[in-house]
Amino acid sequence: MTAAHLPPLSASTTSESTSPFYPGEPYSPTATPESSPSSRSLSLSGSTPTPSRPLSLVNEKVFDTPLDGPTRVGSPLEGPTRVGSPAPSVFEEKLKGEVVADLEKQGYPVSTEESAPAPEEEYPEGGLRAWLAVFGSTLVLLCTFGLSNSFGTFLAEYKTHQLASYPPSTISWIGSSHLFVTFASAFNAGVLFDKGYFRYQLVAGSVGWLIGIFTLSLAKTFVQIFLAQAICMGLSLGIMFGPCLSILGTYFRRKRAFVVGIAASGTAIGAVVFPVLLGRLFEEKGFAFAVRVAGFLMLALLVIANIVIRPRAISKTVVRAPLASTMRRIARDPAAWLVYGGVFGTYVSTFIPLFYVVSYAQKYSTNAAVATYSLSIINALAFFSRIGSGLIADRLGTFNTAIPLSFLVGVLTFAMIGATSTPALVVFLVLFGIAQGGWISVSASVFMTLANDVSEIGLRSGIGFFFVALATLIGSPIAGALLTATNGSYVAALCFGGGMAMVGTVFLVFARGIQVRRKSSSVV
Known part of the structure; x- marks a missing residue:
């Protein structure tokens, strides 16, 4: 029986008429409930009522209408509707109102308030503890990656x-192995952080890290230096640098890219201080x-x-899924891959100029100071862009910021071919x-x-x-x-x-398209 063929629920229905809700039983809209109305409350928001018969009344008779396709769960008096369907029709609203009025006449208190949705995880977006975490993470990266x-x-x-x-x-190989061990x-470290x-x-x-730096001061041979700088310091940095960035993501959401940039x-x-000091x-x-x-300075910081x-x-509403299930979900996520x-391709491009810019400047620049301070110039400008890119990413979206930066890294890597004079080289460095x-700042936020x-x-x-570790390991040796x-x-x-960065940019563009569809927003 469809809702359109139900008998009218009006006060004119006689007491001898058959109940549309309980077949075979006499129906009287003015009957007094056996128990107190307060003890027989019925909610329209989906909460379970005390008596089961009025709820059964609505679900079994009024809206016993088969629907094709998926349905959404509504309140008991709404009945199921198709996902994405328009608002209830005038007839549905009228029928719902008649049922509500009839139940109220019988003494059942009815609530039409919607149930509150499950609370989402909230982010502090500031506060003393959050900003202290930003400050502390800055010190960690200054001592280590600096x-x-x-x-x-x-x-x-x-x-x-x-x-x-x-x-x-x-x-x-000491330097490249250090970076590979760090990122690998x-x-x-990420798994332990989530736990x-x-x-x-x-x-x-x-x-x-401190054991490695003080051991390095005593090293004399290649093996000793390699073990101290590449292995010990690399492993120590890998244990803590990712969590120091990830911890900021638990305090901030809207400002996430900005604080990661800081x-x-x-x-x-x-990277500006240590070359001059050392x-x-x-x-x-x-x-x-x-x-x-340098070691004692790092100790204090x-x-x-x-x-x-x-x-x-973290709020108890956040349930930590088993590692295996999370890994399966990531493995099936095309946007993640x-x-x-994309990050792999662009990082291959990023490290090639960083590794070879000094020797390149020595070959093409007539000013010895340009070669000496080429890395310092790059890192000094990077200080401002890391913070600025974070601000832009929080306003325009992380992907919307990362993609142009990835493209620019590729273009500039190609452009380095033409930087064969001192003025051109200085422009390239800037x-x-x-x-x-x-790019380095925003890429961490993309993850x-x-x-x-x-x-x-x-x-x-x-x-x-x-x-990123794979990019550091194979990019520069291939170059x-x-x-x-x-x-x-x-x-x-x-x-x-340059070609690797362009390929990486294309990958990021496709990943952005998936995220736009998921979030139904172009700000991603």
């Missing part, structure tokens, strides 16, 4: 002192003394970071510093954007940084092989890097 990005200073020292008998290509270990072990990760990473600016500060002390006091000075960074207590592929600084809730931030970021194969010409290496 020194890692200063490897060129160590390379110059090793070539003339401890490792003078080794070719530069062999020495450079970020996957397991709630952030405090242990930060302490263990800080202690391991933290990432610590890398730029360190370069001067290497000449005046020697390698061991210089490294120990990391102690402060461990004090001020506190993990946020497109993002990881533009590339802005582009790569903004977090894919997370369904805060319980996935660490894992998704860890997987993303693993692809070096192309450089050797072309007798020192940078054209092939830079074309390879």
Whole structure:
């Protein structure tokens, strides 16, 4: 029986008429309920009423209408409707009103208030603890990645002192292995972060980093330096740097890209300070003394970071899914694979100019200072772009900001081929510093954007940084092989890097399209 063929529910119905709700029973709209009305409440919002018969009345008789396709759960008096269907018709509203009036006449209190939706996870978006976490994460990245990005200073020292008998290509494996170990270990670090072990990760990473830096001050041979700088310091950095960025994602959502940019600016500060500090002390006091000075400076800053960074207590409404199920969900997510592929391609391009800009400037610039301070110029400009790109991403969307920056990194890598004069090279250093600084900052936020809730931030970021590790491991060696194969010409290496960034940009464009459809918004 459809709703259109129901007998009218009006006061004119006689007491001898058959009840439309309970067949075979006499029906009287004015009958007094056996019990108190307050004890027989019926809600239209979906809450379970005390008596089952009035609820059965509505569900079984009034809206016993078969529907094709999926249905949505409404209140008991609404009945099911198709997903995305328009508002109830005038007839449905009238029928619902008649049923409500009839039930009220019989003494059943009826509520028409809608049930409150399940609360979503809220983000503080500020507060003392949140901003202290930003400050502490900035200190961590200043001490760690700031020194890692200063490897060129160590390379110059090793070539003339401890490792003078080794070719530069062999020495450079210390720096590339350090970055690979760092990013590769970020996957397991992300899993531990999602399980709630952030405090242990930060302490263990800080202690391991300090052990590595002070051990490095005593190292004399290639193996000793490799174990201290590439392995010990790389593992320690991998344990804590990803969680230090992910912790910000638990405090901020609307300002996420901005605060990640602030933290990432610590890398730029360190990459400007440490080359100047170490370069001067290497000449005046020697390698061991210089490294120990840097180590004690890091000790003070990391102690402060461990004090001020506190993990946020996640609401109990957030259920941490088992790792296996989360991994399966990520593996089936096309947007995730497109993002990881896009980030991989663009990072291959990013590191090629960073690794070879000094030697490139030495070859083409007539001003020795340009070659000496080329990395410092890039990192100084990156400080501003890392913060600025975060602000833009929070307004326009993370993908909408990352895609142009990825494209710009590729274009500038191609443009480096033509920067064969001092003025052109300076322009390249400025533009590339802005582009790569903004890209590195926003790319970390792209990983977090894919997370369904805060319980996935660490894992998704860890997987993303693993692809960054692959980019650091294979990108520069391939460029070096192309450089050797072309007798020192940078054209092939830079074309390879620029092409990889363009492919990465295309991947990110497709990933953005998926996110736009998911969120029904172009601001992604």
